[in-house]
Amino acid sequence: MRTYLVTGGAGFIGSNYIHYMFRKYGSSIRIINVDALTYAGNLENLKDIEDQDNYTFIKADITDADAIRKIFADNDIDRVVHFAAESHVDRSIKDPEIFVKTNVLGTAVMLNCARAAWEMPDGSFQEGRKFLHVSTDEVYGSLEEDGGYFYETTPYAPHSPYSASKASSDFLVKAYIDTYHFPANITNCSNNYGPYQFPEKLIPLIINNALHGRKLPVYGDGKNVRDWLYVDDHAKGIDMVMEQGRLGETYNIGGHNEKQNIEIVHIIIDTLLEMLPENDDRGKLVSKDLITYVEDRKGHDRRYAIAPDKIRAEIGWEPETMFKEGIRKTIAWFFEHEDWMENVTSGDYQKYYEEMYANK
Numbered sequence: 384m385r386t387y388l389v390t391g392g393a394g395f396i397g398s399n400y401i402h403y404m405f406r407k408y409g410s411s412i413r414i415i416n417v418d419a420l421t422y423a424g425n426l427e428n429l430k431d432i433e434d435q436d437n438y439t440f441i442k443a444d445i446t447d448a449d450a451i452r453k454i455f456a457d458n459d460i461d462r463v464v465h466f467a468a469e470s471h472v473d474r475s476i477k478d479p480e481i482f483v484k485t486n487v488l489g490t491a492v493m494l495n496c497a498r499a500a501w502e503m504p505d506g507s508f509q510e511g512r513k514f515l516h517v518s519t520d521e522v523y524g525s526l527e528e529d530g531g532y533f534y535e536t537t538p539y540a541p542h543s544p545y546s547a548s549k550a551s552s553d554f555l556v557k558a559y560i561d562t563y564h565f566p567a568n569i570t571n572c573s574n575n576y577g578p579y580q581f582p583e584k585l586i587p588l589i590i591n592n593a594l595h596g597r598k599l600p601v602y603g604d605g606k607n608v609r610d611w612l613y614v615d616d617h618a619k620g621i622d623m624v625m626e627q628g629r630l631g632e633t634y635n636i637g638g639h640n641e642k643q644n645i646e647i648v649h650i651i652i653d654t655l656l657e658m659l660p661e662n663d664d665r666g667k668l669v670s671k672d673l674i675t676y677v678e679d680r681k682g683h684d685r686r687y688a689i690a691p692d693k694i695r696a697e698i699g700w701e702p703e704t705m706f707k708e709g710i711r712k713t714i715a716w717f718f719e720h721e722d723w724m725e726n727v728t729s730g731d732y733q734k735y736y737e738e739m740y741a742n743k
């Protein structure tokens with residue numbers, strides 16, 4: 384039975400990936416989920432699988448080398464899928480240091496412990512072991528509005544403390560590949576959306592605010608472009624790179640789904656109004672009048688867009704979910720999980736929201 388060590392599995396993409404993997408492989412794999420349970424980590428995301436014999440949760444911080452070393456010593460880990468990170472650009476602008484600690488130092492610890500566990504006396508690595516580092520297209524910087532795409536060969540040019548910390552972590556992985564022939568892949572993906580996404584990010588924040596009749600904050604002129612990828616398509620891409628990716632290679636994973644932020648907000652409002660039953664009072668609250676242009680994000684990247692040519696040609700992965708379908712699935716999930724949204728937005732979230740949006 385193959386054993387996966389997933390870091391950050393209690394977060395948005397990690398929990399979707401774990402669900403995807405159990406749907407696909409059932410009891411033929413074992414997953415150990417290591418997560419520090421920061422504000423973004425939520426064990427409720429994995430409630431339906433928590434009692435499975437082939438699933439284990441370990442609360443640990445990836446910067447704690449002793450704890451991570453012990454997990455490798457106690458378990459025969461075949462594969463590492465490394466999601467754990469601080470992931471929100473606005474938070475990185477306010478408090479950059481924790482991004483350096485978790486994203487850079489945390490990745491260094493993960494690499495070191497995996498290498499120590501997998502390297503043989505002659506410097507080669509045990510057969511079948513692999514480390515997949517999950518990164519972002521934001522490391523490539525910002526594209527012009529009217530053209531161009533990010534390729535694996537695009538030079539790194541990160542702008543925010545978040546993307547700079549992710550770029551640093553990518554370089555560490557590349558250094559391990561070049562120096563030790565460490566068996567790894569890096570994936571750089573575009574903006575994900577789907578179930579379990581924390582409502583600090585654009586799509587769940589707009590859905591939640593609209594359903595409560597709250598202002599819908601749009602930064603700057605609302606014309607920044609992101610390339611939206613449905614999270615299940617991403618999970619599938621990660622699994623395919625793990626299985627078929629050539630060692631040492633980077634693969635970009637994108638949705639071919641470019642939209643301006645203001646378009647996203649309009650689509651969400653239209654879809655909410657279409658999907659809400661007639662007798663649902665929330666329908667009276669949802670309105671385009673809630674759209675409020677606010678002060679722009681500092682250093683706001685204008686456009687991200689991935690050309691997923693390499694992963695399509697080499698591995699046969701393609702995004703399958705059109706945005707219209709993905710957003711309906713996402714909204715349907717939020718309708719069915721109102722209690723999830725209530726739980727994650729109580730307590731600290733209120734404080735975060737007031738601090739982040741008070742002066743905007």
Ligand code: NAD
Binds near residue numbers: 391443517519576
């Ligand atoms: P998230 O913020 O929802 O989840 C991060 C998870 O990591 C949480 O469960 C958190 O508790 C855990 N974590 C944070 N610090 C930790 C630490 N020190 N030790 C152990 N666990 C820790 O993030 P996400 O959106 O699921 O993103 C996952 C990965 O994908 C990140 O590496 C991110 O950079 C990358 N990524 C995300 C997107 C996106 O659109 N969400 C796009 C591109 C890349």
Ligand code: TYD
Binds near residue numbers: 471600601
């Ligand atoms: P976000 O979901 O934070 O992802 P990222 O910054 O990693 O791309 O933001 C997506 C886009 O939406 C980005 O251009 C910033 C913008 N945005 C808003 O306009 N309003 C908001 O309240 C948020 C959170 C984001």
